[in-house]
Amino acid sequence: MAEHQTIPPGDWDIVVIGGGNAALCAAITAAETGAKVLILEGAPETYRGGNSRHTRNFRCMHQGPLSVLTDTYGEDEYFDDLLLVTAGKTDEHLARMAIRTSEECLPWMEAHGVRFQPSLSGTLSLSRTNAFFLGGGKALVNAYYQCAEDLGITVIYRAQVRHIGMDDDGQATHVEVSVADGPVQEVRGRAFVLASGGFQSDIDWLTRAWGPAAANFLIRGTPYNRGVVLRDMLDQGCESVGDPTQCHAVAIDGRAPKYDGGIVTRLDCVPFSVVLNRDGQRFYDEGQDVWPKRYAIWGRLVAAQPDQVGYAIIDSKSIDLFMPSVFPPNKADTVEELAELMGLDPKVVAGTIAEFNAACRPGTFHPTELDGLATDGIEPPKTNWARPIDTPPFYGYQLRPGVTFTYLGLKVSDKARVQTADGPLKNVWAAGEIMAGSILGQGYLAGFGMTIGTVFGRIAGQEAAAHVA
Amino acid sequence: MSLDTTLDTNTEDLIAEARRQVEICNACRYCEGFCSVFPAMTRQKAFADGDITQLANLCHNCRGCYYSCQYTPPHEFALNLPAALAEVRQDSWERLVRPRRLARLFHTHGVALALGLVVGFALMFLAVSTMPPEDGEGFYAYLSHVAMVAIFLPAFVLPLVVAGVAVRDYWREIGAPRPAWRDFTVAMDRGARLKNLSGGQGQGCNFEREDRYTDARRWAHQAVMYGFLLCFASTSVATLMHYLLGMEAPYGPLALPKLLGVPGGILLTGGALWLAALKLRADPDLGAKRVWGGEMAFVLLLAFVAASGLALYWAGGTAALGTLLALHLGSVLVLFLLMPFTKMIHPMIRMAALVAEASQARRKAEGIGREPLAQT
Ligand SMILES: Cc1cc2nc3c(=O)[nH]c(=O)nc-3n(C[C@H](O)[C@H](O)[C@H](O)COP(=O)(O)OP(=O)(O)OC[C@H]3O[C@@H](n4cnc5c(N)ncnc54)[C@H](O)[C@@H]3O)c2cc1C
Ligand code: SF4
Ligand code: SF4
DSSP states (O other): OOTTTOOOOOOOOOOEEOSSSHHHHHHHHHTTOOOOEEESSOOOOTTTTTGGGOOOOOOOSSOOOTTTSOBOHHHHHHHHHHHHHTOOOSOOOHHHHHHHHHHHHHHHHHTOOOOOOOOOOGGGGGTTTTTETTHHHHHHHHHHHHHHHTTTTTTTTTTEEEEEOOTTTOOEEEEEEEEETTEEEEEEEEEEEEEOSTTTTTTHHHHHHHHHGGGGGGEEEETOOOOOOHHHHHHTTTTSSSSSSSEEEEEEEETTTTTTTGGGGGGOOOGSSEEEEEEEBBBBBBBBBBHHHHHHHHHHHTSGGGGGGGGEEETTTTTTOOOOOOSEEEEEHHHHHHHHHHTTTTHHHHHHHHHHHHHOOOOOTTTTTTOOOOOSSSSSSSSSSSSOSOOEEEEEEEEEEEEEEEOEEEOHHHHEEEEETTTEEEEEEGGGGGGGTOOOOSOOOOTHHHHHHHHHHHHHHHHHHHOOO | OOOOOOOOHHHHHHHHHHHHHHHHHHHHHHTTOSSSSSHHHHHHHHHHHHHHHHHHHHHOOHHHHTTTTTTTTTTTTTTOHHHHHHHHHHHHHHHHHSHHHHHHHHHOOHHHHHHHHHHHHHHHHHHHHOOOOOOSSGGTTTHHHHHHHHHHHHHHHHHHHHHHHHHHHHHHHHHHHOOOOHHHHHHHHHHHGGGGGTTTTTTOSSSSSTOOOOHHHHHHHHHHHHHHHHHHHHHHHHHHHHHOOOOOSSOOOTTTHHHHHHHHHHHHHHHHHHHHHHHHHHGGGSSSSHHHHHHHHHHHHHHHHHHHHHHHHTTTTTTTTHHHHHHHHHHHHHHOOOOOGGGGGHHHHHHHHHHHHHHHHHHTTOOOOOOOOOOO
């Protein structure tokens, strides 16, 4: 990896900002028309690919079996799924366009080196809706970088874009970029594609938006998505979409690294546990629904607790019922010892567990469906899978909110063109997380982030290429 | 011989590091489609030492899981599964073969192998000069058939016994269930096609071109494997012809031993040189770095055995035949004798690993064993 790469002089047709899925789809599409394309990726080569490198699948509409996808998944069903998670906070026109286009994305991805594999063991429920990448998102990103190289696209790593320069007619003229922490230089171009993700890695911004609690959040993906370009464009009068105060957060293992912990920090034990806060108290129904559906709410729940931390406690009956996480749980022969290990008050924890155990009722436990095995007489209740925590050894996991992405983004047209109050910018397009708020105003639909990036990345590439042709 | 179950600290460290990485992979599973290692891994949640040894011997070092891993260094999870498994695998070969000292010596040091070769040459020259046959044609004008058999039979059988014991100990260490016949056919098929070097979809591996797939290593390895088998068949056929039919060498160009031996020799020479060339281009940090030299020496030895064998065919009747014969037989002797102590052991343990995997996968499919864990 060249530490101090210099940007070759010359006039670029298209400057793409970012180096993840959306950026690469745009750059490749544009370069295939013959345009001269420059990719400015803020991360070093080893960490190239943003959050896209952490992904595992994309959600794809299909009329019949397609590649690794089974059965059919039609537009309306897909859209209904989206409506459900976003509670209506979506732009139907853009959403339906993304959904319809997703079908042609799969063969396009394959033609550009992406390989798919059957849904991973334990994820059979997704085999109809989501196509999994062989080797995950980093393999996808690698394939696209190979493609970019073969097409003669110039990629500069550690290229942090600070500002998009505009003239008085709303025409973007250049970007200001610092390569490898070097001096800021100006790079001129005729069209610009913004694909630099959200702002979740700027903890200060997150704290301003969410409140001081956000300082304790862990960031599941890349540390390089700090929203610099997003901020710059908003400051220059571009229109925004999405709730600026919200982010998508799930409960992850509290021992995960601050950034980039990715998929392996996921914890699936909640439905089988009792979840306590710092003070040793329960705070929410752990058995409300099957886990995939409830996965996302626990980020928020834990974020609302003192110190933004939770403790999931299970006993040996349940240890084999969920996917392993990357860190081994705390383990002890008594609840008190476990509490001690986890830094909780042993007496209080033992009391809470005893109270919970006393509220459990006999019945049939069924781990994979809502079994109605509920507690009786405690607040909050546990409405499914409520079995007493009584069989040593006992296990505990610390939970923290892990941020996946932020919702605030740039408003775009169906041609991916960035909007201002006075109409669209003439030569600036946006794709991926930076504009995803238009479609995903709330919640999250597994695999939809990559769909949005691929669909709008390709559109942005096409439109930008047509503009400079 | 009983199995030594206390592992030394180095082995423990290697297994512990591989286990650490395997547990991360098992929480991730993105690489499931590359090879047999991941499906085998996902059947479990906790990994005993023997499980790790088995995963290590299933791994063919295709490197797909390195180049597509989001956790490779400098990430703090520091994933380098091909290297971690290669270290355990290498250690298992050196540990399971007795005497261990010899195994370690020849696996690690290419120089030792080269010295062994020189000794082999010397022995054969000595044999040729001290035991000249009374009469005989072709090769047997230099060394009688009886003398050849007297040297090579034990040189072949003894190492085979040592290797057999190692395979048995391997089987015990991984605690594999009793295999069914089908498991052998599945394993043979996997091995014959080098399925685990195919990247899972036939696109090949990531051995020498980093994150780009190439099938070169699979082709080169196939040439070596089938070349070797052809050469072996050639020798076996010749032996049978000698004893059963009374047909003695030298054979004409259309006789079975030559029909098998010439293409076999060409495949083996070319394949081994190709493997050596690929190895020069591949990143040593993704394998068992410690044995790089030993492995290289071994591949070159294979190439030498095959090339010198081919040369014999052309040198028939010339003055060079005696010298060439000593060189060829010397290298064959070393290859055979050192079989358990060099990479030559890997086909046997690899087959055992493939059979064990076929058997465990089948048992899972038949519902013997655990349910897969649900992932959200
Ligand atoms: C752990 C995890 C798992 C996920 N799994 C899935 C999944 O399975 N399926 C799915 O659809 N979605 C998934 N997502 C969401 C998905 O990652 C995103 O929706 C998608 O990657 C967005 O793509 P993008 O190209 O817009 O952004 P990114 O891939 O994040 O790329 C942004 C790029 O911009 C660069 N950049 C940022 N700022 C600058 C700057 N100032 N100058 C230059 N470059 C800059 C970054 O370095 C990066 O390369 C997951 C997210 C996480 C965190
Ligand atoms: S090698 Fe990396 S990407 Fe592959 S399964 Fe393991 S952790 Fe996941
Ligand atoms: S190196 Fe290849 S064969 Fe080995 S575990 Fe990784 S993907 Fe499987």
